[in-house]
Amino acid sequence: MVQIGNIQLPDFPLLLAPMEDVSDPPFRVVCKANGADLVFTEFISSEGLIRDAIRCRRKLDIFDEERPTGIQLFGGDEARMAMAAKIVDVTQPELLDINFGCPVKGIVAQGAGAGVLKDVSLMVRLTEACVKSTNLPVTVKTRLGWDDATKNIEEVAERLQDVGIKALTIHGRTRCQLYKGEADWSLIAKVKNNPRIHIPVFGNGDINSPQKALEYKNRYGVDGIMIGRAVIGYPWLFREIRHFLQTGEQLPAPGVDERITVCKQQLHKSLQWKGPVAGVYSMRKQYFQYLKGLPGIKDYRSRLVTLTEPDEIINVLDEILLQYNGFEMERTPIELVNYHENCPL
Structure with missing residues (x-):
């Protein structure tokens, strides 16, 4: 079992990534029904949540059949992140996740999302403010660093664990890479193998087949994987991965x-x-x-x-x-959707 605070997940859990305008409650329910072990909301602006912006408040909605669910916040101000964490606490999700990975210019310009990667001390302060303001387990999703010269994820992981996070998800790219090139999981493995790290470490980036999920599980030793672009319109990937990990057999494509x-x-x-x-x-x-x-x-x-x-x-x-009744679907490689997050309120 994998433990996040008081949340128990199966061995090597499969997580649905938070994706703006994608991972809303209807899509999360479909993913949960098809094998996702833990799902996350679209990311929510701490500023918008405090202003009671209708769109942000609506993102707090959770259907019972999708649980366990994590609500994800982003922001760059400690006091406002703490206040937003208290609002989230009242809505009773299973956990609170902090977004330090969104690479979109509009978010980065606010000093939030991946923009915080430039200031590790601020990242720590923002995280600690949330941890102290909620009874929920706090987790973080982030990237390797701002650019190739600042891949500081090993330091970041230790410092965030020290202020109380219960799990860490790492996307294997820098902010400057956006979603280009191949995700580098080698530094994710270093974080996982760090003897100081005792919280679950999840890998994220480019998983688009059961075979690749098993390969990365064995090669990098992470506690589980988070999947985003590959399941847009194809939630069956979760169950296909779980079946392949358990049996070594590939399920037929959904008809x-x-x-x-x-x-x-x-x-x-x-x-x-x-x-x-x-x-x-x-x-x-x-x-x-x-x-x-x-x-x-x-x-x-x-x-x-x-x-x-x-x-x-x-x-x-x-x-x-x-x-198309009776048409047999051919199994073809799942292409990663060219996903670009929109700027929320």
Whole structure:
């Protein structure tokens, strides 16, 4: 078992990464149902949360069926991070996560997200302020450093552990890399193998297949992995990885019927959570991945991203199911979505 504060997770847990405009409650429920052991909210601005910005407050919503869930905060001011941590505490997630990894210019310019990587002492103070302001376990997600000359993750890990974090997730790139190039897990392994480190260490970056998950588990010795871009529109990767780790066998690709069923489930949850307008709009970016690999699907996708009535969308999904009934999906490599986080409130 892997322990984060009072949260017990299975051996080598699989975590859903916090992704702005992606990892909302409907998507988290779908990922949890398909094998994710721990999920995280979209990142939430401490400033916006204190101002009672509607969008930020809404991100605190958690469905019971997605738990355990971590709420992720970002910010660059100690007092405001502490105040936001107290607000999060009241909403009763399983843990509070701090974002020191978002590379987006708008966030970095605020001295938040990966912008804090330039000042390790500030990173420590922000973390300690949150730890002291909540009864929840506090975890951190960060990167190797700001650039190649400042890969200070080994120092960062020790100092954050010293002020009370209960787990650390490391994305194997610097801020300057954004999402380019291959993630370097060698420094993640050094953190994990540091005899001073006793908290769980999770690796993040480029996991897109069960085989790669097993390879990285064995090579780098991390306590678990966090997956982001590879599961957008393909939540089945979690169960495929778990099955492969346990049996060494590759599960068949989900068929058309399962893809449509899960797509409908996420649509219904989106409508329930966001309402008929925003719920429809938020699903439009999902259809491409859900239906990828079906020949001649372009016209159907074009209809799905232009329709505004939920019943009409369901009818199109039913048409797709009828049209492709019995079609055998080929297993193809999962491509990492070209994901770019938008700046939240």
